[in-house]
Amino acid sequence: xxxxxxxxxxxxxxxxxxxxxxxxxxxxxxxxxxxxxxxxxxxxxxxxxxxxxxxxxxxxxxxxxxxxxxxxxxxxxxxxxxxxxxxxxxxxxxxxxxxxxxxxxxxxxxxxxxxxxxxxxxxxxxxxxxxxxxxxxxxxxxxxxxxxxxxxxxxxxxxxxxxxxx
Numbered sequence: 002x003x004x005x006x007x008x009x010x011x012x013x014x015x016x017x018x019x020x021x022x023x024x025x026x027x028x029x030x031x032x033x034x035x036x037x038x039x040x041x042x043x044x045x046x047x048x049x050x051x052x053x054x055x056x057x058x059x060x061x062x063x064x065x066x067x068x069x070x071x072x073x074x075x076x077x078x079x080x081x082x083x084x085x086x087x088x089x090x091x092x093x094x095x096x097x098x099x100x101x102x103x104x105x106x107x108x109x110x111x112x113x114x115x116x117x118x119x120x121x122x123x124x125x126x127x128x129x130x131x132x133x134x135x136x137x138x139x140x141x142x143x144x145x146x147x148x149x150x151x152x153x154x155x156x157x158x159x160x161x162x163x164x165x166x167x
């Protein structure tokens with residue numbers, strides 16, 4: 002096994018630079034090594050050449066890791082959690098003070114309504130209404146397609162309307 006890992010170490014390093022960044026290259030390398038070991042155990046000679054199979058498995062594990070990281074970053078965006086100083090913020094802090102626009106009951110109802118949304122749904126509301134980002138900016142920020150952001154925004158608004166009509 003050690004000889005196999007040593008033989009494919011250049012591939013593993015290239016995958017780490019292709020799919021990782023300076024913060025997670027070691028994690029990508031570890032995933033690629035796990036794919037390499039899994040391939041060695043699952044390989045059947047009648048299916049072709051070991052080298053091609055190993056490369057495909059290592060590549061797949063590295064891509065899966067990158068995609069999993071991207072999904073996590075979309076679900077847990079930084080603007081929803083902290084302010085510009087890095088301090089945690091509550092949704093209640095984003096709602097204007099009572100004397101500005103809402104009574105305490107209205108603020109609490111709005112807070113409860115926003116808290117009922119999933120994190121990706123809150124991201125849409127926060128970025129669009131509180132930060133004033135456009136759909137294109139949101140798509141870039143969240144590393145998603147414009148159509149994904151557009152449809153999510155539409156779904157969230159419909160969900161809020163249905164909840165408010167009850």
